[in-house]
Structure formats: structure tokens, C-alpha cells
Amino acid sequence: MEITPLVQIIIFLAAALLLVPLGKRFGIPTVLGYLVTGTILGPSVLNIAHDTEQIAHLAEYGVIMLMFLIGLELRPQRLWELRQSILLMGSLQMLISGIVLTLAIWLVFSWQFNTSVVIGFALALSSTAFVLQLLRDRDQLATSYGQQTFSILLFQDIAAMVLLALIPVLAGNIFIENQGGAHHGIAYFAAVIASFSGLFLFSRYILRPFFRFVAKSAATELLTAVALFIVLGVAVLMEAIGLSTTLGAFLTGVLLADSEFRHELEASIQPFKGLLLGLFFMTVGMGVSLHVIVEHPLLIVFGTLALMMIKIVCVAGIALYRKSSALNSLRLGVALSQGGEFAFVVFAVAASEGMISQAMTSPLTLIVTLSMILTPIFFWVLDHWIEPILSKNDTPQAFDELPKHDQHIIVAGFGRFGQILTRIAHLHRIPFTAIDNNIDHIDFMRRFGGHVYYGDATVPEILQSAGVDTAKLFVIAVDDVEDSLYIARHLRLHHPSLNILARARDRRHVYQLRELGVEHVWRETVHSALSMSEQMLNSLGYEPERSRNHVANFAHYDEKLIRQQQANYNVNPQKMRTAYDSMMQDLQNLFENDEFVHREQMQKIEKHQPIKDEMSGSLNDGEDSNNSATQHLEDQSDKNSSHHDMR
16 A cells, blocks of 8 residues: 555654653653654664655755744844854854864865865754754753853854855856756855845835734734745745745744744744654654664764764863853753754755765764764763762852843733833833734834734743743733633743732732732722822812821722632622623622721711811821721721621
């Protein structure tokens, strides 16, 4: 029976669903699980999938989406914060590692120098997908060395594009036309510049207005369709004109990095990227030819170890030169010690240009793959053998301290409530990320340079891409009650230590939020109503000090009453009345409890005695009256609470 590509994909998914979670239970990283799964399914073991060319072509879109998401991370502010790590450490790592590997290959194998340059710098690249997933699994992506690793990987992704463009030049095919009709070398650079200019105009004057048009339709599924349209459309366009699809996706991501739709794009692409990237690594695993290990065991084993040790020494040496601790330098070196997925792309392009043969490609591919497999093992050795020795001399702060720019706040909802919060945060230079699904709010704020992004805060992927893992504070300021409760429930479940401030519509909303564990809750109209009440008393002749005391006593009493009624608001959900009846009952209970004025005062008012005279006593008398009022309110509250329980 012939196995169709669809059946092969089903087999791949079934094997991944079984083997990857099983590997996670034994501490095997997710990406490594995909590699092992592909090796088992490949021709070297079970040989289930005979023709993987079509699947590999589909899986390449995982890398394309990865590069698009990396481009989205390269917003100007982020680049400026990481400028030293990206430009200095990234360039030093690529130059030193690439030169050392080039010389080693040229001296050991006596290949042509231009071929050695391509292979050496291709091996200097590390796996962005593999390393980021590995650091995320180890919960070390936000550490100081994790941020340095991320910065170097960003530079490597840019350098990979340059290397791909330089291959035709190194091959001597500057003006030669390939089979697809595309020109390389100088023509390639010209096409890249023209494509960048076209993508810039397209993203600025067509794509963003179109995204706003779709967003106003309130059809959330269309937003995912737009995200896929952007990535796939650019990939097809780049392929049609003979340019790198990954380069096009990367450039598009960079151009949209400062867009208000960045978080929405990330959340829409992330699930597809994860699955397709997993499929990509499975196809890489299927390319592992175990017979090559049998035929050339010393070449493969020593080649893999030599590659990893050279990169560890180079990267760790650069980190030590930059005054990093010995432990963090080794962590950085191990994290970047493996070859990357772009090495496979470089090898394929170099083979198409006639620079390397298939006999050279097979062992090189196997060396890169085995270096990925060995990276978690190197980390295990570092954690269990080397770190206990070095940690005695290194201070733990150098590893555990989080970057200051990650200590930001996230505001979900940018209406009249959230705008005040973000304005105050902006005045105090507090970094914040505001998320709202009202395109008019976003257009208004972005005219003044605000960091407001389009997205639905109830989507976990949106919160993840907004940086909820590293946020110091989360403010729930959305208008919809159900959305507010959903966000609070998600944050309490997945981020229990995160400090949350929440806006509530009414008393019932307060009860529900506090039942979810949100302690700091503000009713949206209560403070303005209290302020108006104070002005009302002043207008009726009460002294300002006395008015403030009365309003403060009421606020204290009302807060106490909310806490007393918290346990009783939803005792019997089955017999709850309609929302209107419930609201009217709450209002009636409030009026029954709000005996705010002493009976003696009420009697004086009925006898038409001036309020001003009643309040013109000494300050001490006023304080005694306030204390008496407070005691009366508490007694009345206890009495009414008991009465409410009896009812």
C-alpha cells in the first residue's frame, strides 16, 4: 500500500504525540524528542516514511514562521537595549568561531578555501529554535546569560541571511543565471534591497490599514487568517523571484515589529510555528543516516566533539573578555555549542552552487544533528559536575538577577479606566504594555507614541507574547465582566505569584474577583461617587472636614460590608433570580444597611434645626461624634449582617 503524504503526516503526528511527551518525562527537551522521533521513523530505523521531500517542503514553513517571529522581536527599543550583546558579542562570536572552524576544516581536510569558509561559518551558526526551547524548558531564558544567548542568536539569524547571499559570490557565480532564472551575487543584493523597500511600503501603507479594516469586523478568526496570509504570501513571493523565503519572512517581521498588531500576530502564528517546526526537526532526524556513522565513526564522533568544543571555547572566551563570570561564560558556550538549522539551508544552497558534494553533505548534516542531541547532555554535565565547583566562587546574583527592562506592567484594557493608569505610569517612566481590542483607542494613543497593542487579553498566547512571565504587575481594566473573570482565572492558575490589580463593574463583580483570589479590586464608579457625595454635603452647609470624615466612614463601612457579604452572595446558585431582581435586592439591602446618620441628628433635622449649628462644635466634639458614628455603623453592620444571615 502506497503511503501518501497525508498519511505520513498523520504517522508523524501520532509518533510525536507518543514519543515527545514520553521523552519529556525523562528530561529530554522537546526539540530533541522531535529529532529522535524523526530518526526512528526514518530510513535508518523503521523506514516508515519513504518519500519525505513533500513533507520537508511543508516543514520548512516552520522555519519561515520562526524567522517571522524573530523579526517581530527586533523592535527598535529592544534592539537598543541589547545593542552591545547583539553587535559586539554577536559579531565577535560569528567572526572568531567562523574563522577558527574555517581554518580547522581547511587544514584537516584540504578542501578549497572558499568551500571551507562557507562550511566554517555555517557551523558557527547555532540553532535558534533548539536553544530558545531548551532555555525555556530550563526556565533560564530571562537570566543574564539567557538574554546574552538570545542576543547572539538574533545576530546569527541576520548573519545567516548575509551568508546565504554571499554563497554565489564565493562560488564565482556572480553573473550566472541558475535554473530557476534568478540572478545571484550582485543581482541578489539588489533584489534584497528592492524587496526590503517594497515590503516597507507594503507594510506601512497597505498591510496595517488592511489589518485595521479586518479588526473592526470583530471576526477573530480572520485575524489568524491575516497573520497566515502575511507569512505565507511573503514566502511565496520571495520564492517566485528567487530570494530566500526565510529572509523575506524575517524582513516582514522587522517591519511589523513596532506595529500595534505585533502581539496579535505572535499569538496567531505561534501554534502553527510550533507544530511545523516540530515537523521540521522530525524531517531533520529522518535525514540522519546511521550507516554513515558505521562507515565513518571516527569522523562523525570526533567531528561533533571538535565542533562543540571549539564553539564552547570561543564563546566562553568572548564572555570572559566581556567580564562575565566563569559559570555564566560556560553556560553561554554550551548553549551555543551546537550547529543550527540554518546550516542545513546553507549546505543545500552551497550544493546547488556546486561548492560541496553529497558525500560531504551527509557527514556534515549528521555532525550538526548529533551536536543538537549532545547539547542537553553537555548541560547535564555542566549542572552536575562543573557548576558545583564554579558556584563556590561565583555569586548567585550574576545568574539569578533579571534584567531591569523585564520588570514592567501589563494593562489589559485601554478604555477610560486603563488610560489613566498608563498615563501615570508614563509620567513616572514605568515601562508598560497595554493590550486592547478597540482599534480606535490604539490609533489615538499611538499618535502620541504609546506602547499599546491590538489583541484580545483573554487569549493566553497574547499574554505570553506581551511578557506576562516577566511582568511585575498586571492590571485588569477590561470593560467586559466575563472577560475580566476569565483573565483573572487564567492568571491565578498559571501565574499564581503575579501581583494583580483589577477593575470591577459592581459589587457582584467584586465578589467574583475576590473569590478567584484577586485581593486588590476597585469598583469603577465608587470613588467618583464618593467624591461627589462629599461635594454634596459641602453644598448643603456641612463643614469640609466633617464631610470628608463622613464620606471616609461610609467608605470604610461599605468595604467592611462587602467583606461580610462575600461568603453569602452566591450561596445557592440554583435559586438565584434574574439579574434585574438580584440587582434590586442588592440595592434594597444596601439601603437597609446604610443608616448613616444618628437618630438624634435625624430628629434635629425634622425639627428644622440648622445643620451648620449642629456641626459648629469644637474639634474634639466632632471627633467624638465621628467615633460614635463609626461605632454605630459597625454595630448596625453587625446587626444587619445577622439579620441577613437569618433571612
